[in-house]
Amino acid sequence: MKVIIPAAGIGSRLRPHTHTTPKSLLQVAGKPILGHILDEVSKLEVSEVIIIINFFGEMIKKYVNSNYSLKVRFVEQEQLKGLGYAIHLAAPYFDGEPILIILGDTVYHADLNEVIATGENSIGTHVVHDPRRFGIAEVKNNKIVRLKEKPEIPTSNLAVVGIYYIRNVDLLSEALDEMMEKKTTTRGEYQLTDALQIMIDKGVEIGVFDVDGWYDCGKPETLLATNQFLLSQLKFFPSVKGSVIMPPVFISPTAEIINSVLGPNVSVADGAAIANSIIRDSIIGQKAEVDQCIMEFSLIGDYARVKMQYRRFNVGDSSEIGYS
Known part of the structure; x- marks a missing residue:
C-alpha cells in the first residue's frame, strides 16, 4: 500500500503563520501536523509515502527526512487546481498498489488497520450539523451513491473528512484522466470527489467508515481545537x-x-x-x-x-x- 499526503496548500486562513511556515508544519501539541499524521502512517504496512508539496516544499522535505525513516517520494504541485489535480500528479506512482490518501492538514482518530483489513474501497465520513462547508456522501446500504462538493442544499449530513482508501487504483487513474480530459471541475477546481463519482457511476463500489475524531487544522480556531484534542490523549x-x-x-x-x-x-x-x-x-x-x-x-x-x-x-x- 502507498500513502498519499497532499500538503501543497497555501493555508491562507492561517495567516500570518503560513507566511513563513507551510500549513502542514504548524505545531499542535508539540509536533507539526504532518508529524502527527506520519506517526499514524508509521503504524501501517506501507511501501512508500508520496507527499505532494508546493509552498515551502524544502522545509517539508527537511522535516520529513530528518525525523522519519519511511520511504518518501516528494511530488511538486506547481499549480493549485484542487485535490483531484494533486492526486492526478501522484497517479504515475500508484504502481498498482492500494492507496490511502490523508489530507496534510487533518488530524484524525480512527483505526485505519481495520479499514484496510476489509479489503474494500472506503472513504472516511463524519456526521456534521452544517454540511454546506464540506464534501458530502449520499449513502445507501453503506455504499456511496453520490458525492457532492460543498452543496448549497445538502442531501446528506455525512461529511467527507479527507481519508480515502482505494484498492481499484487503475480505475481511479482512468477516472482522474477522464476528469482532466473533460475538464470536469467543481467551483473552478478539479475535485477528487468528481473522479470518485466517475468510478461510482461505472459501477465501482465505495463504502464509508466513521471517523469519530476528526480535526481540520485549516483555521486558527480549529487548530486550537486540534491542540486540545491531542493534549487530551497525553498520559504524562x-x-x-x-x-x-x-x-x-x-x-x-x-x-x-x-x-x-x-x-x-x-x-x-x-x-x-x-x-x-x-x-x-x-x-x-x-x-x-x-x-x-x-x-x-x-x-x-x-x-x-x-x-x-x-x-x-x-x-x-x-x-x-x-x-x-
Missing part, C-alpha cells in the same frame, strides 16, 4: 517549580517557565520563554517570549515577543507586541 504532564500547571499541557523540555499559570490546553514549543503570565487554550511557538500577559485562545508564532498584554492573540513569527 510536566510540573514546573514555581509555576502552576493545569493539565492537559505540553511543555518542551527546553522551554523556560517562570512564575506563571499554564493550562489547560496549552502547548509550549522548544526554546520558548514564559514569565509572570497566565495562559490557557493557546499554542506558543519556538523561541517565542511571553512576559506579563494574560491570554487565551491565542497562537503565538516562532520567535515572537509579547509583553504586558491581556487579550486574544494571533501573532506571526518574529513579531513583537508590547506596552508603550
Whole structure:
C-alpha cells in the first residue's frame, strides 16, 4: 500500500503563520501536523509515502527526512487546481498498489488497520450539523451513491473528512484522466470527489467508515481545537517549580517557565520563554517570549515577543507586541 499526503496548500486562513511556515508544519501539541499524521502512517504496512508539496516544499522535505525513516517520494504541485489535480500528479506512482490518501492538514482518530483489513474501497465520513462547508456522501446500504462538493442544499449530513482508501487504483487513474480530459471541475477546481463519482457511476463500489475524531487544522480556531484534542490523549504532564500547571499541557523540555499559570490546553514549543503570565487554550511557538500577559485562545508564532498584554492573540513569527 502507498500513502498519499497532499500538503501543497497555501493555508491562507492561517495567516500570518503560513507566511513563513507551510500549513502542514504548524505545531499542535508539540509536533507539526504532518508529524502527527506520519506517526499514524508509521503504524501501517506501507511501501512508500508520496507527499505532494508546493509552498515551502524544502522545509517539508527537511522535516520529513530528518525525523522519519519511511520511504518518501516528494511530488511538486506547481499549480493549485484542487485535490483531484494533486492526486492526478501522484497517479504515475500508484504502481498498482492500494492507496490511502490523508489530507496534510487533518488530524484524525480512527483505526485505519481495520479499514484496510476489509479489503474494500472506503472513504472516511463524519456526521456534521452544517454540511454546506464540506464534501458530502449520499449513502445507501453503506455504499456511496453520490458525492457532492460543498452543496448549497445538502442531501446528506455525512461529511467527507479527507481519508480515502482505494484498492481499484487503475480505475481511479482512468477516472482522474477522464476528469482532466473533460475538464470536469467543481467551483473552478478539479475535485477528487468528481473522479470518485466517475468510478461510482461505472459501477465501482465505495463504502464509508466513521471517523469519530476528526480535526481540520485549516483555521486558527480549529487548530486550537486540534491542540486540545491531542493534549487530551497525553498520559504524562510536566510540573514546573514555581509555576502552576493545569493539565492537559505540553511543555518542551527546553522551554523556560517562570512564575506563571499554564493550562489547560496549552502547548509550549522548544526554546520558548514564559514569565509572570497566565495562559490557557493557546499554542506558543519556538523561541517565542511571553512576559506579563494574560491570554487565551491565542497562537503565538516562532520567535515572537509579547509583553504586558491581556487579550486574544494571533501573532506571526518574529513579531513583537508590547506596552508603550
